[in-house]
Amino acid sequence: MLCTDCQSGYHAPYDRFERMAANPEVPSFLMRCKHCGALWNETSGVPELLTRTHARGLYTRARI
Ligand SMILES: [Zn+2]
Known part of the structure; x- marks a missing residue:
């Protein structure tokens, strides 16, 4: 939620x-x-709400 x-x-x-x-x-x-x-993915564009799977794909070294 x-x-x-x-x-x-x-x-x-x-x-x-x-x-x-x-x-x-x-x-x-x-x-x-x-x-x-x-x-959330903060970039120079519009911030994007990420699923955990998506976030792990974008930030492979992050501990999430
Ligand atoms: Zn919140």
Whole structure:
């Protein structure tokens, strides 16, 4: 279940997220909501909600 904030998207307050991994060459960042555990892919474009499987594929070295 997504928390109320994640249900409406990736937005402030950003301190609810912790950075789990990064792909500096893209660049992109794997962010995890501390409230509900949702995984978000933060890029230069629109942030994307990721499944755990998708996140593991994008961030192969992340411990998720
Ligand atoms: Zn959340």
